[in-house]
Amino acid sequence: MTWTLALPELVLAIAGLVILVAGVLPKQETFFPVSMACIGSLLLAAVLVLGQPEGTALGGHYVADDFSGFMKLLAIGGAAIGILLSLDYNTKEGLGRFEFPLLMLLATIGMMVMISANDLLSLYLGLELLSLPLYVIAAFNRDSARSAEAGLKYFVLGALASGLLLYGSSLVYGFAGTTNFDRLADAFSADSGVTAGVVVGIVFVIAGLAFKVSAVPFHMWTPDVYEGAPTPVTAFFAAAPKVAAIALLARVLVGPFGDLAGQWQQVITLVSLGSMTLGGFAAIGQRNIKRLMAYSSIGHVGYALMGLAVANDVGLRGLLVYMAIYVAMNLGTFAVLIAMRRKGRAVEQVEDLAGLGRTDLGTAVWMAVFMFSMAGIPPLAGFFGKLYVFLAAVQAGFWTLAVVGVLTSVVSAYYYLRIVKVMFFDAPAGALDPAPASLTVVMAASGLFTLFFVLWPAPLLAAAQAAAAALLG
Amino acid sequence: MIAALAFYLFAAILIASAVMVVTARNPVHSVLFLILAFFNAAALFLIAGAEFLAMILVIVYVGAVAVLFLFVVMMLDIDFARLREGFQRYAPIGAIIGGILFLELLLVLSGWSFADQADDLRLSPNPGASVTNAAALGRILYTDYVYLFQLAGLILLVAMIGAIVLTHRERAGTKRQDIAVQVARSGSVVLEEVPVGAGIKALGIRRPPEPEAEPPKVTHDAHHGGHH
Numbered sequence: 001m002t003w004t005l006a007l008p009e010l011v012l013a014i015a016g017l018v019i020l021v022a023g024v025l026p027k028q029e030t031f032f033p034v035s036m037a038c039i040g041s042l043l044l045a046a047v048l049v050l051g052q053p054e055g056t057a058l059g060g061h062y063v064a065d066d067f068s069g070f071m072k073l074l075a076i077g078g079a080a081i082g083i084l085l086s087l088d089y090n091t092k093e094g095l096g097r098f099e100f101p102l103l104m105l106l107a108t109i110g111m112m113v114m115i116s117a118n119d120l121l122s123l124y125l126g127l128e129l130l131s132l133p134l135y136v137i138a139a140f141n142r143d144s145a146r147s148a149e150a151g152l153k154y155f156v157l158g159a160l161a162s163g164l165l166l167y168g169s170s171l172v173y174g175f176a177g178t179t180n181f182d183r184l185a186d187a188f189s190a191d192s193g194v195t196a197g198v199v200v201g202i203v204f205v206i207a208g209l210a211f212k213v214s215a216v217p218f219h220m221w222t223p224d225v226y227e228g229a230p231t232p233v234t235a236f237f238a239a240a241p242k243v244a245a246i247a248l249l250a251r252v253l254v255g256p257f258g259d260l261a262g263q264w265q266q267v268i269t270l271v272s273l274g275s276m277t278l279g280g281f282a283a284i285g286q287r288n289i290k291r292l293m294a295y296s297s298i299g300h301v302g303y304a305l306m307g308l309a310v311a312n313d314v315g316l317r318g319l320l321v322y323m324a325i326y327v328a329m330n331l332g333t334f335a336v337l338i339a340m341r342r343k344g345r346a347v348e349q350v351e352d353l354a355g356l357g358r359t360d361l362g363t364a365v366w367m368a369v370f371m372f373s374m375a376g377i378p379p380l381a382g383f384f385g386k387l388y389v390f391l392a393a394v395q396a397g398f399w400t401l402a403v404v405g406v407l408t409s410v411v412s413a414y415y416y417l418r419i420v421k422v423m424f425f426d427a428p429a430g431a432l433d434p435a436p437a438s439l440t441v442v443m444a445a446s447g448l449f450t451l452f453f454v455l456w457p458a459p460l461l462a463a464a465q466a467a468a469a470a471l472l473g
Numbered sequence: 474m475i476a477a478l479a480f481y482l483f484a485a486i487l488i489a490s491a492v493m494v495v496t497a498r499n500p501v502h503s504v505l506f507l508i509l510a511f512f513n514a515a516a517l518f519l520i521a522g523a524e525f526l527a528m529i530l531v532i533v534y535v536g537a538v539a540v541l542f543l544f545v546v547m548m549l550d551i552d553f554a555r556l557r558e559g560f561q562r563y564a565p566i567g568a569i570i571g572g573i574l575f576l577e578l579l580l581v582l583s584g585w586s587f588a589d590q591a592d593d594l595r596l597s598p599n600p601g602a603s604v605t606n607a608a609a610l611g612r613i614l615y616t617d618y619v620y621l622f623q624l625a626g627l628i629l630l631v632a633m634i635g636a637i638v639l640t641h642r643e644r645a646g647t648k649r650q651d652i653a654v655q656v657a658r659s660g661s662v663v664l665e666e667v668p669v670g671a672g673i674k675a676l677g678i679r680r681p682p683e684p685e686a687e688p689p690k691v692t693h694d695a696h697h698g699g700h701h
Contacts, residue, residue: 006620013627020634058620099638106631113624125624132628136635151639171581197581 005057005064008048008072009112015041016105023098031096035083038101042080042108046073054470056118060180063118066470070320070463071115071247078240078327079108081442085331086232088436089338093346095141095230103133104236111244115251120169120179123248127165127212130241131158137236138229150228157221161211168204171197184256199263205252206267212245215305216274219298226294231346234290235334238297239327246301246323250308250316254471261311268309273404275302280408283415289337289350292415293330296374299412300326306405307389310396316468317461318388324460325373325385325453332446333370336363339435339443347432350419355428363435364423366447371420373450375413381453480520487513500546508539525607 003010019041023034049072056063083101090096110129117123135158139151173179175198176187188194211218226234253264279299286292304326307319340347356364373382386409393402435443453460490513493506511534518527604612614622667676 013623017630059617061618061620097638099634103631103634103638106627106634109627121618121621122624125621125628129624129628129631132631132635136631136638139639142639196583200577200581 002055002057005053005055006062006116008045008052009109009116011048012041012045012105012109012112015044016102016109019105020102023102029096030098031090031100032087034098035087035101038105039080039083041105042076042083045108045112046076046080049073049076056182060182061119061122062116063181064116066463067247067251067467068116070467071243071323072112074324074327075111075115075240075243075247076108078243078331079104079111079236081331082232082236082240084438085235085335085338085442086230087438089230089232089346092341092344093141093230100137100140103137107133107137108240111240114244115247117248117251118181120173120181120184123252124162124166124169127208127245127248128162130244131162131212134158134237134241137233138225140233141230144228146228147230150225153221153228154225157211161208161218163208164204164211165208168201168206168208171201171204175201181252181256185258188257189259194260194263198260202257202260202264203267206249206264206271209245209249209252210271213242213249213301213305214294214298215271215301216278216298217271219275219278222298223291223294226297227288227290227348231290231334231338231348234293235331235338238293238330238334242297242301243323243327246304246308246319249305250319250471253308254311254316258472265309265311268305269398269401272302272305272309272401275299275305276405276408277302280411283412286415287349287351289340289353289419290348292350293333293337296412296416297330299408300330300374303386303389303405303409306393306398306401309401310389310392310398312392312396313465313468313472314395315389315392316471317464318385318392320464320467321388321460322385324464325381325450328446328449329370329373329382332366332443332450333374335439335442335446336367336370336435339363339432339439341433342430344433350422351426352429352432353419353423354426355423356432357424359428359431360434362440363432363443366443367423368420369447369450371416375416376409377413379454381450384453384457476520480517483513483516483520487517500551501543504539504543504546507542508535511535511539523606525610 015037019034019037022037023030049069052064052069054065083104086100086104090100107130110126110131110133113122113126113129115126117126135151135155138154139148141147169179172184175195176184178184178187188198207218211221214222226237229237253261253268257264275298279295279297279302283292283295283299286295300322304319304322307315307317307322309315310318337348340352342352353364353367356367369380373380376383376386386405390402390405393399393405487510490506490509494503494510497503497506511530515527515530518524518530
């Protein structure tokens with residue numbers, strides 16, 4: 001048994017247990033040292049992922065390849081920056097308890113398990129290990145009714161989605177007689193004709209995973225949860241777990257169900273169309289910027305899924321590049337949102353940004369960069385993300401997807417640019433508090449990436465290309 | 474023959490008690506019928522040769538889950554008559570959804586083809602006659618499935634952390650045991666020799682001397698100071 005292949009997960013799990021004991025023993029609160037230790041162990045896990053050999057291990061439940069390496073680095077990066085973003089906010093809001101970064105760390109183990117899943121069982125357990133900490137940190141501000149509502153809503157709907165996923169998995173197992181992805185691929189590659197039961201099973205599995213990536217029509221929880229949860233938690237939700245769930249969706253559909261692409265492509269196409277349209281139109285009327293970002297993330301998932309609907313190497317490469325760029329600019333945007341405080345109180349309306357260009361030019365410029373990038377304006381990174389998925393869709397003849405994608409990104413440009421207009425052309429509503437150093441660093445880092453991706457896109461493209469090739473086998 | 478009779482007996486009681494769980498007017502009766510259903514399901518597992526599962530079902534579901542239900546039902550003041558008010562109104566929608574699910578199940582079952590060996594595999598939970606049920610489960614759980622086993626453990630750990638994070642808090646006014654104070658207490662605790670057999674009637678109830686003559690004033694002041 002080659003258990004050493006799963007070294008990153010093992011090390012992270014053991015580090016989590018050690019940090020838990022070290023955090024709970026001292027009498028005073030250990031939020032800051034525990035956060036630092038969590039970030040440190042995430043970085044250690046990232047290094048181990050970089051040096052990870054390829055292969056399957058642990059009774060075929062675990063697989064490591066270029067695809068898992070790419071997605072894991074993305075998820076770990078998102079999680080580490082998520083913890084960094086929470087440092088200042090949690091201390092100021094009285095949420096500075098050491099369990100917070102620890103739950104994020106445990107959720108990251110769940111993401112890595114999901115990304116490396118090679119079996120329906122490890123898929124499900126990884127998904128639960130990801131979801132359970134997320135329910136808890138959504139309700140982490142337990143004295144706030146909104147936060148408790150967000151946690152409860154997410155929990156109830158998440159349990160429903162898990163049920164759908166399990167039902168689908170049981171149907172697939174019933175018809176194939178195995179839960180292992182490799183053997184499922186063998187079972188479905190034989191041209192014996194696909195039965196209706198398998199298709200029903202696949203649709204249920206897609207429904208369960210679409211809930212996790214908040215794609216239409218399983219998006220209803222997203223605005224409420226994003227609005228109610230503490231802002232660093234929202235930032236975390238919008239970045240790392242989405243990467244893991246998208247990775248899982250891609251691996252399940254392209255791996256074991258690869259030969260049934262004709263069956264699930266229509267489903268993914270419909271989900272993608274719906275998400276893009278809803279993301280484009282529903283965000284227009286939003287006043288609360290966290291709700292706006294929730295609809296924006298639904299739209300972005302729609303664009304990313306366009307790459308999966310195409311289901312060839314160009315499309316998958318587009319999907320991976322899109323997710324990498326999405327995570328980077330999303331974390332930057334949320335760094336700005338977390339920094340939004342006036343006289344020590346967190347504010348979250350679009351109007352609160354009014355006149356930011358005059359009161360805090362640095363933050364306003366970074367926010368403008370992120371908004372232009374999300375709207376897909378060249379030469380910023382967001383434009384290239386969209387370019388690669390649209391290109392794949394056009395090349396493969398998915399004209400409807402490409403046309404709807406272009407139209408909805410024009411519509412969504414309205415609300416992104418409105419934020420820029422509010423920041424630079426409206427009368428100041430009073431200065432916001434200066435952003436703390438940790439947030440400024442994140443803003444600057446992801447802002448520089450967004451600005452200068454155009455100069456040096458080759459490494460990301462090459463990595464995404466290798467990952468897509470590994471997935472298609 | 475006897476096995477078949479036992480099967481039909483347990484299955485019939487199981488289904489009947491399951492129906493009673495849903496239809497009983499008194500929620501306490503519902504939970505008691507649920508326990509009966511669990512016991513019959515455990516008996517069915519025994520007939521199939523899965524004695525480990527049967528025991529787990531009794532211990533976990535009857536011993537822990539159902540008793541917990543019972544506590545919750547008895548302690549919460551829920552007006553079940555009001556909960557049932559909407560039944561007439563929602564019945565048609567429920568029937569439609571149930572019908573759709575039933576049709577889907579039919580669709581699935583119509584496309585089902587059993588493997589040739591399925592009949593033999595169905596009732597052989599043991600790999601060989603010499604290995605017991607629990608040992609067979611343990612053998613694969615701790616070898617082939619050790620990854621999943623450990624993951625399940627992590628999930629339970631997260632559930633525990635979550636429950637503590639969301640519910641445990643330090644409230645003002647709660648009394649906690651302070652062992653140092655208890656140990657340092659002297660003078661108020663004395664050993665006395667009491668005549669054997671005298672009883673409480675002869676001796677009266679002895680109380681420790683009340684140390685409250687002086688301290689209340691001090692604590693009152695400190696309390697006051699803390700507020701300002």
